[in-house]
Amino acid sequence: MIAYASIWTCASWRSGVAEVAPLLSVRDLRVGFRTERGVVRAVDGVSFDLEVGSTLGIVGESGSGKSVTAKTLMNLLPSYADVSGSITFDGRDVRAMARSRERHFWGVEMTMVFQDPMTSLNPVKRIGQQIGECLTVHLGRSRSEARAEALDLLDRVGIPEPAKRLRQYPHELSGGLRQRVVIAMALACGPRLLIADEPTTALDVTVQKHILDLLDDLRRERGMSMILITHDLGVVKGRADDIMVMYGGRTMEQADTATLFGEMRHPYTEALLETIPRIDAPSHSRLVPIPGKPPDPIDVPPGCPFAPRCRACTDACLVDQPALHAHGSTHLCACHAPVGTPEGAAARSTNVAAGRTPAGLDLAVFAGAQDRPGDDASPDVSSRSGGPDDSGPVS
Amino acid sequence: MAGRGTVHLRDLSVYDDVLLRVEHLVQEFPVGRGKVVHAVSDVSLDVRAGETLGIVGESGCGKSTTARALVQLPPPTSGRVLLDPGTDREVDLVGLSGRALRAVRPRLQMIFQDPISSLNPRRTVRDIVGEGPAIWSKSASGPHQQARIDELLVAVGIDPEVAAVRMPHEFSGGQCQRISIARAVVMDPEILICDEPVSALDVSVQAQILNLLEDMKARYGLTLVFISHDLSVVRNVSDRVAVMYLGKLCEVGNADAIYERPAHPYTRVLLASAPEPAPTVDPSDAAIGDEIPSPIDPPSGCRFRTRCPRATELCAAEEPVMQAVPGDDDHFVACHFPSV
Numbered sequence: 001m002i003a004y005a006s007i008w009t010c011a012s013w014r015s016g017v018a019e020v021a022p023l024l025s026v027r028d029l030r031v032g033f034r035t036e037r038g039v040v041r042a043v044d045g046v047s048f049d050l051e052v053g054s055t056l057g058i059v060g061e062s063g064s065g066k067s068v069t070a071k072t073l074m075n076l077l078p079s080y081a082d083v084s085g086s087i088t089f090d091g092r093d094v095r096a097m098a099r100s101r102e103r104h105f106w107g108v109e110m111t112m113v114f115q116d117p118m119t120s121l122n123p124v125k126r127i128g129q130q131i132g133e134c135l136t137v138h139l140g141r142s143r144s145e146a147r148a149e150a151l152d153l154l155d156r157v158g159i160p161e162p163a164k165r166l167r168q169y170p171h172e173l174s175g176g177l178r179q180r181v182v183i184a185m186a187l188a189c190g191p192r193l194l195i196a197d198e199p200t201t202a203l204d205v206t207v208q209k210h211i212l213d214l215l216d217d218l219r220r221e222r223g224m225s226m227i228l229i230t231h232d233l234g235v236v237k238g239r240a241d242d243i244m245v246m247y248g249g250r251t252m253e254q255a256d257t258a259t260l261f262g263e264m265r266h267p268y269t270e271a272l273l274e275t276i277p278r279i280d281a282p283s284h285s286r287l288v289p290i291p292g293k294p295p296d297p298i299d300v301p302p303g304c305p306f307a308p309r310c311r312a313c314t315d316a317c318l319v320d321q322p323a324l325h326a327h328g329s330t331h332l333c334a335c336h337a338p339v340g341t342p343e344g345a346a347a348r349s350t351n352v353a354a355g356r357t358p359a360g361l362d363l364a365v366f367a368g369a370q371d372r373p374g375d376d377a378s379p380d381v382s383s384r385s386g387g388p389d390d391s392g393p394v395s
Numbered sequence: 396m397a398g399r400g401t402v403h404l405r406d407l408s409v410y411d412d413v414l415l416r417v418e419h420l421v422q423e424f425p426v427g428r429g430k431v432v433h434a435v436s437d438v439s440l441d442v443r444a445g446e447t448l449g450i451v452g453e454s455g456c457g458k459s460t461t462a463r464a465l466v467q468l469p470p471p472t473s474g475r476v477l478l479d480p481g482t483d484r485e486v487d488l489v490g491l492s493g494r495a496l497r498a499v500r501p502r503l504q505m506i507f508q509d510p511i512s513s514l515n516p517r518r519t520v521r522d523i524v525g526e527g528p529a530i531w532s533k534s535a536s537g538p539h540q541q542a543r544i545d546e547l548l549v550a551v552g553i554d555p556e557v558a559a560v561r562m563p564h565e566f567s568g569g570q571c572q573r574i575s576i577a578r579a580v581v582m583d584p585e586i587l588i589c590d591e592p593v594s595a596l597d598v599s600v601q602a603q604i605l606n607l608l609e610d611m612k613a614r615y616g617l618t619l620v621f622i623s624h625d626l627s628v629v630r631n632v633s634d635r636v637a638v639m640y641l642g643k644l645c646e647v648g649n650a651d652a653i654y655e656r657p658a659h660p661y662t663r664v665l666l667a668s669a670p671e672p673a674p675t676v677d678p679s680d681a682a683i684g685d686e687i688p689s690p691i692d693p694p695s696g697c698r699f700r701t702r703c704p705r706a707t708e709l710c711a712a713e714e715p716v717m718q719a720v721p722g723d724d725d726h727f728v729a730c731h732f733p734s735v
Contacts, residue, residue, distance in 0.1 A: 061597040160686075174686060175454075204453040204624065205668040209681050231598060234670030275602040277631035279666070279673045283650040285631060287606055290599035293567050309599075 021091065022049035023225050024073075024193060029085035031068050031077065031249075038298045039082075042068040044249035046085075048242075050193070055219060055226040057236030057257070059272070060246035063294050066229045069246075070195050073227075074112050089193070108138050111186040115198040117178035121170040127154075127181055128166030134188040153184040158214060176207035180214070187218060194219070197229045212239060233273055237261060245269045248295045248305030251324060255331040265333035265340060268306045286368040291361060304336070311366070312337040312347040313357040400717030401439045403647040403727035407481030414618050415465070415586055416441040420474035422460050422642075432690050434460040435471070436642040441480070442586070442635075447612070447619040449633030449650065451626055451665070455687055457642040458622045462590050465620065466503050467496060478502065501531060504579035508591035510571035511563060520558040520566070520574050524548060527582045547577040550614065551607060569600035576607065580615055587612075588620045593628060605632060626669055630654050635725070638662050641690060641698040644717065648726030658720050658733040661699050680704075697731070705732045 031043040043065040050056050060066040071077055073087060075098040087094040089110065097105055114120045122130055131153060132146035141149065147166070154162035157180040170178055179199060186194055196215060200208035216239055219226045228240055236243055236257070243260045245253045245268065253266035264270050274288040292309040295301070304310070307317040316336045324332040337347035351357045355364070405413055422435040435457040442448045450458045464471040467488055476488040478499065486499060507513040514523055524547060528540045545555045551573040553566075563571055572592060579587055589608065593601040605628065612619055623629050629636055629650075636653045638645040638661065646659040655675055657663045666673040667681035683702045688694050696714050700706035709731050720726040720735050728735075 061599055176686070205626070205670075206453060206664060206681065206683065208670070209668040232670055237671065272598065276598055277602075277605070277625075277627040279627040279630060279654065279669055279671065280675070281631070283630050283633055284609070286609075287602035287631065289602040289606055291603065293569065293600070294597070 020051065023052045023090055024050040025086075025088040026069075026073075027086045027088075029069065029072060029087065030083070031065070031072055032082045033078075034080045034082065035298070040297045041249050041300055042297060043072065044300075046244075046246070046249075046251050048244055048251075048254065050225050050227065052192075052225055053219070053223045054241040055216075055228055055239060057240030057243040058227060058229045058246060059231065059233055059236055059243060061231055061294060063248075063297060064246040065249035066246050067197055068249075070112065070197050070227065070229055073195060074110065075106055076112075104138050107134060108189040109191055110193045110195070111189070111191040112195040112197065113179075113182050113186050113199045115201050117175060117182045117202070118170065120182050121178060123170055125169070126166065127168055127170065127173075131166075131181070131185050131188055134185055138189050149188070150184075153188055154181070156218075157181075157184045157187070158210070159184070175203050176211065179203060179207075179211055183211070183214065183218075187222075190222070191224060193225045193227070195227045195229070198231070199228075200235070201231070208235075232276075233269075234276070245272070248300070249297065250305060251332070251334060252306065253331075253333045253335075254324070255333075259328065259331050263327070263331065263340065265327050265331065265338040266335050267310050267312045267337070267339055267344070270339050271309075271311075289365055291365045304334070308359045308361065310359070311351060311357065311361070311363065312339070312344050313351065313359045313361065314343075314347045315358045318358060399437055399643075399714055400729065402717050402719060403644075404439055404441050405443065410443060411481070412444045413441050413480055414444045414478065415620075416475075416477040416480040417461075417465065418475040418477070420461065420464055420476070421472045422457070422464050423472045426691065430691050433642050433693055434690060435464065436693075437474075438639070438642070438644055440637060440644075440647070442618055442620060444585070444618055445612075445616065446634045447621055447632055449621045449623065449629035449636045450639060451623060451629045451636060452639035453624065453665075453687065455641070455690065456639040457690075458624075458639050459590050460642075461639070462505070462588050462620060462622050465586075465588060466500065466505055467491075501527070501582045502584055503586045503588060504582055504584040505588045505590065506572070506575050506579050506592045509595050510568050510575050513575055514563040514571055514578075516563055518562070520553065520561055520563060521548070521555065523563070523574065524558070524578045524581055527578065531582070544581060547581045550580075550611065551577045553577065567600075568596055569603060572596065572600075572604050573607065576604075576611060580611055580617070583615070584617070586618045586620065588622075590622045591624070592621075594623065594625070601628070608632065626654075626665055626673075638665070641687065641693055643698050644729060645699065646726075646728045646730075647717070648720070648723065648728075652720075652723050652726040656720070656723065656726070656735075658726070658728040658735050659730050660703050660705055660732075660734070663734065664702075697729075707731070 027047045029043055029046045033040040033042060046069055058066045072083055128147060128150050131150040135141040135146040135149055150166060151162050154165055159165055159177060159180050200211050203211060228236055230236055240257050242256050244251055247268050253269045271290045275290050277287060290309055295305045303318045303320060304322055307313045314337050322334045322336050324334045327333055337344040351363060356362050407413060417440045420435055420438045424432045424434060426432055438461055452458050465476055470489055474489060478486050488499060525544045532540055548555045548558050553573055593604050596604060611617060621632050633650040636650045637647045640661050645661045646653060653662060654673060657666055657676060663676045663680045664683055666676045667678050672678045688701055694701050696712055697710040700710040715729045715731045717727050717729045720728055
């Protein structure tokens with residue numbers, strides 16, 4: 001949090017222009033869900049700024065808190081959620097708006113596109129009615145005006161024969177077309193921030209590329225800001241200005257895209273990138289696994305949430321939760337032994353020498369996996385067994 | 396695309412280790428009013444012992460239908476599915492009676508996409524893994540069977556003592572997929588058919604499961620048929636890759652050959668559309684329409700022609716036939732205008 005005062009509140013760090021207030025500013029956001037088993041810590045102290053016209057990529061696996069963060073912004077959490085922290089949109093307090101039940105903010109200035117286009121459309125209403133509804137309810141358009149605008153929107157998102165589509169039902173469209181309809185609805189009221197939560201996960205690769213390109217074009221054309229949530233680092237690589245990597249409800253690493261990929265600091269970010277099969281690697285390349293399983297959000301152990309799965313784990317990681325530290329002017333990382341630092345190299349060589357990490361992770365699971373050149377952590381173990389260590393049941 | 400023809404099948408007089416051979420497989424489903432979904436249309440494939448065949452394509456291309464037709468779930472409309480082709484043990488699964496089919500089924504086992512819904516939620520994990528041996532062996536409770544179940548559970552990284560008392564919902568998705576693998580391999584199959592086995596898993600768990608499949612393949616001498624929509628995953632696990640589109644084969648061949656020298660325009664589209672496009676193709680290759688034609692009324696000639704940047708009148712008139720790619724040993728393409 002100390003680091004934020006110096007870096008992220010200075011909104012001008014990228015452009016060099018002084019005193020441009022960010023469109024969206026989130027500080028120390030915490031979200032807990034009260035359940036029978038205890039409180040689920042879904043988001044645990046997340047902060048970020050989003051400037052006008054830029055894209056923030058939030059990357060994480062299921063359970064990392066990325067979707068809950070988005071739903072908190074959209075005021076979509078159930079009543080048993082406990083939220084703390086501040087959310088400021090263009091100088092206004094979003095959480096106060098939620099309490100006053102402001103109607104024309106969500107869906108107008110801030111909108112969201114969900115993962116599954118089938119479940120976010122009403123199956124018994126025609127496409128034209130659904131798009132027109134946003135326009136009549138929020139902007140007070142007449143039905144004929146709404147129809148004309150809906151036609152324009154469908155055309156703009158690249159739907160062929162828009163007049164015919166207005167009369168159709170969602171089930172008559174393919175997945176890609178449905179997602180385009182959902183995007184058209186999100187754009188209907190001219191939002192300033194679009195949150196896209198895994199917008200292409202349910203779609204084929206060929207369609208995925210078109211949808212991501214479309215979102216990028218629309219953002220540029222309208223000067224809109226965007227939050228792109230995904231589990232795939234490859235998706236945000238070419239499209240986000242800044243990237244935030246989340247794990248266990250916490251921010252692990254945050255930087256502009258070039259810095260994140262060029263000077264990766266967090267072992268989790270590195271592991272995420274290494275574990276994905278590369279399309280240009282020969283067949284039967286041994287993959288670098290991330291052993292173990294994601295943390296239990298109820299019984300949160302002290303220390304770093306990634307420590308049990310981390311190759312660079314140190315004794316400190318098990319007891320002391322690392323804070324976000326600045327590495328350079330635009331780069332934050334929460335790690336005691338970051339990649340590419342003397343501490344990180346020392347932690348890895350200590351663990352390799354011991355054959356296991358202080359958290360008890362047996363480094364034999366990495367046997368046979370190809371390390372990237374220059375990675376000094378390759379354990380010299382010849383057995384191929386690669387025993388996974390997530391053999392215990394989830395509690 | 397099209398892909399008629401069988402030139403890509405291995406010559407049985409040269410290769411004596413072809414374990415599975417699919418000839419002219421057709422799977423059609425009636426949808427009423429005389430209409431028919433042409434899910435798989437004249438697909439021929441073969442797999443040698445110890446090989447991994449990857450089948451890749453978009454949703455609706457027929458890859459899962461093909462996999463299920465191999466185990467006769469349901470039996471295909473026409474075509475042949477041969478085990479041990481060309482030998483005196485040759486058996487055609489299509490048209491086998493219930494009893495005879497049952498006797499052959501342990502040789503082919505399957506792993507499904509959703510690990511949690513494919514396990515019975517009301518039985519312990521040990522019972523789930525032990526059910527196959529219990530049905531097939533009179534001495535199911537014998538020490539030999541129990542040792543085998545323990546061995547498999549340990550091999551996939553599940554503690555046998557824990558498995559004896561826990562139900563599937565007490566395990567994570569990755570662990571449930573490990574249990575599915577144990578359940579399939581405990582029957583000592585020759586062929587393991589994996590239908591999108593890692594699509595429902597987080598990326599951090601995906602690599603664990605893929606590595607485990609490679610280990611199990613080596614340890615138990617398995618032959619794999621691996622279905623996925625993820626091009627990178629398919630390249631990683633496969634020796635040979637088949638690209639499918641709308642019920643037809645586009646391109647078949649050695650995995651590295653297909654990814655290094657893609658010959659079919661559709662393969663190039665897939666490679667260029669990946670979030671991080673393959674370096675062997677031009678990213679502009681991805682610029683095609685994203686509407687797949689209906690399998691009820693597929694296009695004439697080459698089925699890919701409606702989206703293909705190179706399509707001509709010839710493609711509408713005549714279905715291309717599978718042909719060898721010049722200069723490559725094991726690389727075949729069904730296209731009138733391949734990039735070679």
